[in-house]
Amino acid sequence: MGLLWQVVRFEARRMMRNFAPVFFALAFPVLMLCMFGGIYGNKPSSQLDGRGTVDLSVPAYLVLVVSVTGLMSFPLGLAEYRDRKVLKRFRATPLGAPAMLIAQGLVNIALSLLGAVLLIVAGRLFFGLHLPNSTGAAVAAAGALVLATLVMYALGGVIAAVAPSERAATAVANLVYFPMIFLSGATIPLQIFPSTMKKISDGVPATYAVKLLQHAWLDSPTNVALDVGVLAGLLILAATAAARLFRWE
Amino acid sequence: MTPKQSGAFARRQTPTAGDGPVVRVERLSVAYGSLVAVRDVSFEVGPGEIFGLVGPNGAGKTSITESVGGLRSPVRSGSISVCGLDPHRDRRAVSRLIGMQLQESQFPSRTRVGELCDLYEAIYSEPGASARLLETFGLADRRRSLITELSGGMRQRLALALAQIGDVRLVILDELTTGLDPEHRRGTWHAVLDLAERGVAVLLTSHSMDEVAALCGRVGVLRDGELIALDTPARLTAAHGGPTIISVGFDAAAGIGQLPEALGLTRLSSGTNGQVDYAARFPTDYDRVVQQVVTAGLPASAVTRRLPTLEDAYLGLVGIGTDRTAPENHAFEKGGD
Numbered sequence: 180m181g182l183l184w185q186v187v188r189f190e191a192r193r194m195m196r197n198f199a200p201v202f203f204a205l206a207f208p209v210l211m212l213c214m215f216g217g218i219y220g221n222k223p224s225s226q227l228d229g230r231g232t233v234d235l236s237v238p239a240y241l242v243l244v245v246s247v248t249g250l251m252s253f254p255l256g257l258a259e260y261r262d263r264k265v266l267k268r269f270r271a272t273p274l275g276a277p278a279m280l281i282a283q284g285l286v287n288i289a290l291s292l293l294g295a296v297l298l299i300v301a302g303r304l305f306f307g308l309h310l311p312n313s314t315g316a317a318v319a320a321a322g323a324l325v326l327a328t329l330v331m332y333a334l335g336g337v338i339a340a341v342a343p344s345e346r347a348a349t350a351v352a353n354l355v356y357f358p359m360i361f362l363s364g365a366t367i368p369l370q371i372f373p374s375t376m377k378k379i380s381d382g383v384p385a386t387y388a389v390k391l392l393q394h395a396w397l398d399s400p401t402n403v404a405l406d407v408g409v410l411a412g413l414l415i416l417a418a419t420a421a422a423r424l425f426r427w428e
Numbered sequence: 429m430t431p432k433q434s435g436a437f438a439r440r441q442t443p444t445a446g447d448g449p450v451v452r453v454e455r456l457s458v459a460y461g462s463l464v465a466v467r468d469v470s471f472e473v474g475p476g477e478i479f480g481l482v483g484p485n486g487a488g489k490t491s492i493t494e495s496v497g498g499l500r501s502p503v504r505s506g507s508i509s510v511c512g513l514d515p516h517r518d519r520r521a522v523s524r525l526i527g528m529q530l531q532e533s534q535f536p537s538r539t540r541v542g543e544l545c546d547l548y549e550a551i552y553s554e555p556g557a558s559a560r561l562l563e564t565f566g567l568a569d570r571r572r573s574l575i576t577e578l579s580g581g582m583r584q585r586l587a588l589a590l591a592q593i594g595d596v597r598l599v600i601l602d603e604l605t606t607g608l609d610p611e612h613r614r615g616t617w618h619a620v621l622d623l624a625e626r627g628v629a630v631l632l633t634s635h636s637m638d639e640v641a642a643l644c645g646r647v648g649v650l651r652d653g654e655l656i657a658l659d660t661p662a663r664l665t666a667a668h669g670g671p672t673i674i675s676v677g678f679d680a681a682a683g684i685g686q687l688p689e690a691l692g693l694t695r696l697s698s699g700t701n702g703q704v705d706y707a708a709r710f711p712t713d714y715d716r717v718v719q720q721v722v723t724a725g726l727p728a729s730a731v732t733r734r735l736p737t738l739e740d741a742y743l744g745l746v747g748i749g750t751d752r753t754a755p756e757n758h759a760f761e762k763g764g765d
Contacts, residue, residue, distance in 0.1 A: 185550040196538040264533035271528040274551045
């Protein structure tokens with residue numbers, strides 16, 4: 180355990196020097212929130228089913244935070260380590276290669292957690308964000324976020340597994356990440372999507388995470404069984420595929 | 429050609445380093461699917477010995493070093509032991525005994541030298557071990573540097589330093605000095621020699637024969653996965669390096685005419701550098717030719733010689749200098765080297 184902690188510290192230092200994930204997980208969602216919160220405030224809006232912009236955005240942006248670490252930072256870190264034979268280097272030591280990957284996963288999850296906290300604190304401090312109104316709702320929201328996180332990391336694992344190289348992984352991650360965040364309501368509210376766009380968004384996994392999280396947080400209407408079913412099914416599929424397809428070299 | 433097992437030979441044997449070989453490879457064959465990468469290879473490396481593996485790309489060097497390091501699972505047949513342990517079955521225990529420098533393996537990005545050292549110290553449970561090593565390798569003031577700020581030579585020295593953290597008995601060096609300038613290459617050589625001096629066994633691969641000749645007590649030559657020769661660099665050179673080339677300046681050659689041929693020397697095609705080359709044996713033939721030249725009243729300095737090198741022996745062995753039997757072949761026109 181002591182050794183894994185050392186590896187996590189090592190990976191955490193490397194992460195702090197990695198601009199893109201740090202910016203997109205910590206600063207970008209808060210900046211977006213400040214921009215849209217600054218424009219629209221948090222007053223209930225008829226366009227958003229009677230919810231305030233900030234209340235609706237924070238749960239959605241939480242999915243954004245776990246997507247950027249799960250779909251971009253995590254698989255790109257793995258692909259880099261595999262492509263540059265760093266995994267092989269550590270496989271030749273008593274540490275072994277899996278510890279490096281576990282440490283990378285933990286550091287990415289810690290980064291998302293920090294991003295989530297910053298987002299909630301900023302929403303609360305600047306715009307009077309409403310927190311889930313019961314302990315049960317808070318637990319449900321946390322559970323939905325954990326499920327969303329696991330799905331994104333499993334998908335990231337598939338990206339790392341199927342991409343033949345670091346460059347290919349970057350391309351695939353971008354191709355998956357951008358539709359995922361823009362078509363799912365994670366950045367632009369689903370409530371303002373026209374019906375065609377809503378149909379498209381039904382094909383994007385993150386949509387179910389956004390709906391589930393908003394439901395848990397705000398009690399907004401959704402088909403909970405469908406959301407949980409899609410996410411859990413995808414988690415099982417993606418995790419199995421990633422574990423099966425992952426190459427250490 | 430039968431590989432000679434001269435396990436008793438070790439250039440630097442430390443009596444305190446325990447008995448028996450550190451590495452024992454017996455009749456190792458490695459296959460990937462239907463492709464046989466290594467075929468029936470046997471050798472031993474003793475404590476304090478520097479053992480070299482040479483051969484063209486794809487000859488099986490990496491398959492062997494990675495099998496010894498426990499990185500390859502498909503050991504099809506034969507056995508490997510490192511300090512009496514099986515590198516694959518006892519991977520964890522063996523990895524504590526081995527420091528490995530892999531040629532294509534890069535360091536993690538965005539890392540400082542000191543952080544990497546701390547990590548290795550934690551992995552090998554030897555806190556503070558890197559301080560002395562960084563000092564030795566001239567990197568003591570570089571702990572705060574990012575890996576990307578280091579020169580290629582510094583990175584290779586760092587790899588060599590990291591490979592020594594912990595109680596390692598064997599260091600595997602895969603093309604350690606590729607891409608280094610001559611100064612750093614020499615520095616790295618000294619570091620490897622120091623390592624062996626302390627009783628650590630070294631298994632290295634290289635494409636540069638002067639490096640192998642300078643460092644290795646014994647050398648195994650691989651071709652198509654088979655060990656086709658195993659001996660000291662000197663004996664390999666003597667046995668497979670071909671004849672010594674004796675060169676006589678044009679003027680002097682005219683002065684002595686066909687006399688060298690009369691001694692039984694084979695005249696090679698004339699070099700472009702104003703001299704005539706003969707394939708000969710050193711030193712007897714050389715002394716005779718010098719005598720002929722001096723007898724003809726010409727300066728002895730008109731006669732020069734080039735002894736065969738390990739590289740000649742290597743090229744002959746792996747079949748690149750295929751026409752060694754035909755001395756007119758251009759392979760001998762190396763007088764200007």
